[in-house]
Amino acid sequence: MKRLELVDSPYLVREAKVCEARQMTKSERYLKIVLKDAHDLDHEPGQFVMVSIAGVGEAPISICSSPTKEGYFELVVRNVGKVTSAIHKLEAGDTVGIRGPFGRGFPVRILEGNDLLFVAGGLGIVPLRSLVDFVIDNRRDFGRVNILLGCRTPQDILFRDEVALWEKRIDVNFSCTVDRADPEWKGHVGVITSLIPGVDLDPDRTFAVVVGPPIMYKFVIKELLKKGIPEKQIIVSLERHMKCGVGKCGHCQIADYYCCQDGPVFSYDEIKENIEAL
Template sequence: MAQVVIKDSPYNLKKAKILDIKPLTDKEKLFKLVFEDHTWLDFEPGQFIMVSLMGIGEIPVSICSSPLNRHYFEICVRAVGKVTNSLHKLNVGDIIGVRGPYGNGFPIKIIEGHDLLIIAGGLGLAPLRSLILYAIDNRRDFGEIHILFGCKTPGELLFEDEIEEWGKRLDIHFACTVDRADPDWKGNVGLITSLIPGVDIDPLRTYAAVVGPPVMYKFVIKELLAKGLPVDQILLSFERHMKCGMGKCGRCQIQNLYCCKDGPVFTFKEIMDMAEAL
């Protein structure tokens, strides 16, 4: 049967070729991608794409590279189920389907000129890496930059080389912690919330960008409020089950908000009265 392609349909997939695959941990791989038609992906930090494997399924994945990189884009994928495990089995040169970018991303134009407090739990570093790389590329447009990263064990550290670089930079305050150390670990031990009281910020000048596992948000928000951050300067990116990725199916709804279209980034002010959001 001939394939019917409706021109300009938002569901149209573009073919993306895998240029490189880098294992980051036992569960996460970094995929470097390029569109076969040599166009580039125009996106904002915090936006996501729908990644499609023919005959297997389609999933939302955050873009984790800098939007200023016109040569390729990257996604960091944790193998958890059907599509993600299949993606992990692919090789360099294989083709996947991509549509998007979708979602609002972080409000860069509003954040610029302010201090930035980035709080990443585990795989939450993937979407935040895009924001971090953007801020580094435009360092003069931001004030102080604080990055806090936490994961369960040292073996789950993502982007280790980059983390080391961020830790060495004099224009970035970087701190990392693990919930459970191993004998070789020399850094902080404790939940990511334990790092927040020690961060020296001017709350009125600071935007916090928070991404991590669902359990993290309530405790991180409590610490940020205790520091005096205004509710509209706390930015949270949410994960919800998604089908269409563009506000049509209702799968990702939080009350009157579509996580895929109105989010995935929300201010705490927007969702603070919606119990199910957190």
């Protein structure tokens, strides 16, 4: 056997440094990361990276910061497995491996000049935040902006400070609902679909961007179609098991698509025929 060292392997990990780390909720940890080999990650909103912990493994994680914030990127990681629990042990100053950015992000150039309706359920706010912040930082280029956020309980709301600012802004319409309220909660109670009928929108010029747990899509999309939003203007981001990120390992396949390369962002008309997609 002969051995070669590869400089162009797609599995080669980029060295990065954690410059800020904090616990957001019991199960979600926030990380701010800078690359050592480049000034910027240069990603599109909606793309993801593979986070690598040597000796443990890799996990696909959505980038939650907008590319308008240069010089660093942010991740929110839910502790659900071997790799993510190792990521949860990272502190400021630690080194971490990064591959990517990977995948097809949100179609920002197509969204430009249109009204936007963001629908985020639970952890869906994490990938969606990269687009919300992008839109806010380029606010003039977009039409009306509606943000709907649904969480299980008020304690589960991520980015609470930022969400409070969205609520105050005059250039976005923000509504939030929780499945179960607590005594202090003054907002809506109910599933996220209950917010959709009340949104005032022009369906022909509205793009709906929906990110949430698998179960949410079917119900939300039904409501959006009822509103008259065309299928190709409903944008979703899908979660799948991934091992390689480069369209080879097969785990993330949805019919003829590889979620890691052809997605994770799809328009509803692209995937509605695929029985496994939603």
